[in-house]
Amino acid sequence: MIYYLTPSTHRTIWGGKKLEHLKNLPHVEGADPYGETWEISILPKGPSLCDGKNLVVDESVEELPYMVKLIDTAAALSIQVHPTDEYARLHENSSGKAECYVILEAEKNAILYLGMKPGVTKESFQDGLKNKKNMSEFLNAFIVKPGDFFFTPPGTIHAIGAGITMAEVQQSSGITYRVWDWDRLDSAGKPRELHVQKSLDVINFDPAANTKSYFKAREGLFSTEGKLDLVEHETFKFSLVNLKKGQTIKLPLEKARRLPSIMNIHGKITINNQSVEKYSAVLFRNESLLDVVALEDTSFILMT
Numbered sequence: 001m002i003y004y005l006t007p008s009t010h011r012t013i014w015g016g017k018k019l020e021h022l023k024n025l026p027h028v029e030g031a032d033p034y035g036e037t038w039e040i041s042i043l044p045k046g047p048s049l050c051d052g053k054n055l056v057v058d059e060s061v062e063e064l065p066y067m068v069k070l071i072d073t074a075a076a077l078s079i080q081v082h083p084t085d086e087y088a089r090l091h092e093n094s095s096g097k098a099e100c101y102v103i104l105e106a107e108k109n110a111i112l113y114l115g116m117k118p119g120v121t122k123e124s125f126q127d128g129l130k131n132k133k134n135m136s137e138f139l140n141a142f143i144v145k146p147g148d149f150f151f152t153p154p155g156t157i158h159a160i161g162a163g164i165t166m167a168e169v170q171q172s173s174g175i176t177y178r179v180w181d182w183d184r185l186d187s188a189g190k191p192r193e194l195h196v197q198k199s200l201d202v203i204n205f206d207p208a209a210n211t212k213s214y215f216k217a218r219e220g221l222f223s224t225e226g227k228l229d230l231v232e233h234e235t236f237k238f239s240l241v242n243l244k245k246g247q248t249i250k251l252p253l254e255k256a257r258r259l260p261s262i263m264n265i266h267g268k269i270t271i272n273n274q275s276v277e278k279y280s281a282v283l284f285r286n287e288s289l290l291d292v293v294a295l296e297d298t299s300f301i302l303m304t
Contacts, residue, residue, distance in 0.1 A: 007037035008046035016072035039281040040068040065235035099170040107163030113139040115210035135180040151216040155204035243294035251290040267298030
């Protein structure tokens with residue numbers, strides 16, 4: 001079976017204008033813009049819809065231990081970090097959160113902050129917080145463009161900068177620790193909650209865990225053809241497929257506990273003779289083979 005999903009929508013103080021257009025979302029004058037659409041999600045704070053009802057799967061997270069988002073930024077997100085499974089289970093009764101990103105669009109000189117700069121220690125970082133420094137200056141700043149890929153393991157400090165539209169695949173967890181938020185105020189004129197001590201508990205300051213190679217960084221992914229396997233985590237295997245108009249690909253599905261899915265990000269396709277539009281997500285159950293036909297030049301993310 002192929003299940004078509006409708007995302008939950010999330011307005012944020014840093015959101016941009018593109019998701020409203022790409023997803024044909026309702027415009028509300030004066031409201032915060034859309035920052036995220038949760039395309040494949042069973043989190044209580046934002047489940048996807050299937051046939052008009054909240055997406056529910058057997059055994060919950062065991063069957064769908066990942067989630068997929070579209071994100072669009074007009075301003076930078078907070079500088080933040082996600083915990084490991086061990087820390088999250090102990091302190092949050094939740095899983096931790098590993099993430100990976102594919103950049104879909106980026107304004108000139110748009111930045112992804114990811115990992116600590118060489119020489120930054122826990123002590124120097126704490127001193128920066130104490131002295132009210134601009135904490136982005138402690139982080140690596142990567143100028144991004146469409147087709148860039150990054151894997152963000154738990155413990156990696158990061159912030160998505162302004163002017164970026166991306167697809168994100170992550171563990172099915174809502175745990176985020178904000179360590180610094182650009183000294184800004186929310187729509188009610190108040191600073192957002194920070195989680196400084198928990199952040200310091202989980203940030204990985206090991207120099208070997210703050211390099212571009214550690215983040216499995218790749219470039220130019222949309223210029224290749226066929227299937228690219230990019231990262232395999234215990235909760236998802238993340239692949240990108242690029243096809244030219246008229247090309248086909250057969251994707252066998254392994255018999256695994258977790259449910260496979262596709263997030264289509266460019267162009268129209270058919271999957272087993274069923275149409276899937278761009279910027280839409282589908283979930284599969286009891287399918288052993290996906291026969292995909294590109295009706296246009298296309299790129300899609302396959303999670304297995």
